[in-house]
Amino acid sequence: MANVIVFANQKGGVAKTTTTLNLGVALREMGKRVLIIDLDPQGNLTMSQGMNPDAIERSMFDVLVHRVPISDVIHTVEVDIAVASIDLAGAELALSALIGRERALEKALVEVRDRYDYILIDTPPSLGLLTINAFVAADGVIVPVQCEYLSLRGLVQLENTLSMVRENLNTRVHVQGIVPTMYDGRTLHAREAIEILEEHFGDLVYKTRIRKTIRYAEAPVKGSSILRYEPSGPAAQGYRDLAKEVLDGAKARDDA
Numbered sequence: 001m002a003n004v005i006v007f008a009n010q011k012g013g014v015a016k017t018t019t020t021l022n023l024g025v026a027l028r029e030m031g032k033r034v035l036i037i038d039l040d041p042q043g044n045l046t047m048s049q050g051m052n053p054d055a056i057e058r059s060m061f062d063v064l065v066h067r068v069p070i071s072d073v074i075h076t077v078e079v080d081i082a083v084a085s086i087d088l089a090g091a092e093l094a095l096s097a098l099i100g101r102e103r104a105l106e107k108a109l110v111e112v113r114d115r116y117d118y119i120l121i122d123t124p125p126s127l128g129l130l131t132i133n134a135f136v137a138a139d140g141v142i143v144p145v146q147c148e149y150l151s152l153r154g155l156v157q158l159e160n161t162l163s164m165v166r167e168n169l170n171t172r173v174h175v176q177g178i179v180p181t182m183y184d185g186r187t188l189h190a191r192e193a194i195e196i197l198e199e200h201f202g203d204l205v206y207k208t209r210i211r212k213t214i215r216y217a218e219a220p221v222k223g224s225s226i227l228r229y230e231p232s233g234p235a236a237q238g239y240r241d242l243a244k245e246v247l248d249g250a251k252a253r254d255d256a
């Protein structure tokens with residue numbers, strides 16, 4: 001049964017999409033079976049694998065709203081990817097009228113859960129119904145945070161939403177890790193951001209820091225992960241290190 005991990009932070013531009021793709025490709029390199037899901041109407045994850053969300057016929061919108069099997073919207077690129085299209089923007093409204101609106105994604109995943117080791121879900125920058133669907137389907141949540149503009153208030157709000165989901169919809173969902181992104185070790189500001197995070201969240205903060213480099217912005221323009229774009233560069237290594245930490249965490253939980 002796949003381990004379902006959601007990448008969430010209601011702040012935009014913190015590297016949710018970058019982390020979903022590159023961690024997914026790193027886990028694939030390590031021999032894991034990986035599905036990534038684009039749940040953001042902006043379709044950045046879909047684009048980052050070289051597909052155009054405006055030209056896609058069937059997408060996660062149809063899966064959530066019309067109950068099309070998720071296997072119908074999975075494309076195989078560097079990893080398997082369930083794509084978004086522009087109509088996903090209407091999904092929140094369309095879902096809100098349905099019974100079981102928070103469980104549409106959980107239901108859709110039943111079909112494929114035993115085909116993958118990891119299902120990674122990219123979410124929009126909000127805590128709306130799409131993100132709630134992801135939390136309901138999830139085993140764990142990984143929160144990318146930008147070292148440049150650390151928002152502790154945002155993290156508290158995210159944790160409050162998660163406890164609401166735990167009470168009412170999915171008792172097992174929890175924050176399994178916090179990834180510091182866009183880290184520039186030369187600035188005091190970035191080092192302080194890490195200290196503050198570790199003070200508040202302790203061991204939940206991964207030891208891997210995803211460094212700030214333009215490479216991460218270049219790769220998706222070529223429809224590629226950083227691991228394919230520059231396989232032996234330090235940027236690719238960052239996500240390999242993170243993948244190891246995620247696997248170690250999963251192993252520790254299995255052993256416990």
Ligand SMILES: Nc1ncnc2c1ncn2[C@@H]1O[C@H](COP(=O)(O)OP(=O)(O)O)[C@@H](O)[C@H]1O
Nearest residue numbers: 012013014015016017018182211212213216217
């Ligand atoms: N470590 C990094 N260093 C520099 N730029 C980054 C890094 N990670 C992501 N980016 C760039 O920052 C922008 C926002 O990242 P993205 O993954 O789209 O964030 P989100 O999905 O949270 O909105 C993108 O242009 C991306 O290429």
Ligand SMILES: [Mg+2]
Nearest residue numbers: 016017040044
């Ligand atoms: Mg994004």
